[in-house]
Amino acid sequence: MPVSTVDPWVQTIRLLSSALRCPDVGVGTTLTPKRRTSYGFETMSSAGRSPQVAVSLIERTTSLTVTIAWRDPTSCFYGAQIWRVTNAKVSGICALSGQRVRRGDRIFRPKCSRPAPVNARAMILESALNAIEPLRTSQI
Incomplete structure (x- = not known):
């Protein structure tokens, strides 16, 4: 029997990479929330990133901040x-809905820190977030 000379790690990476080129997943697909979880809303989008990325709204902390998983x-x-x-400084894609973000749109971005988070350039349209979890105003 011939012995395989393919490194198992390289083979695993190739298999994972081939899954990313799935023909039925369209870039820029607009998605609705996938499911309601005990931690908030979760959606998965292939727009501008790998389809394995999952974004969940955990809590609307204030009108200006949210907690995201x-x-x-x-x-x-x-x-x-x-x-x-904040207002978008550049155009991009909403991580939650896959919708196009235009410069000047109201968006949510990860809080600045050092070192910068890996997803520092990600953005979520305020309107997409409001569609799944409207901001509640308290009446005192």
């Missing part, structure tokens, strides 16, 4: 990351 098995995991509202 970001799971990317290829680069990082943030279980409770604080995101702040």
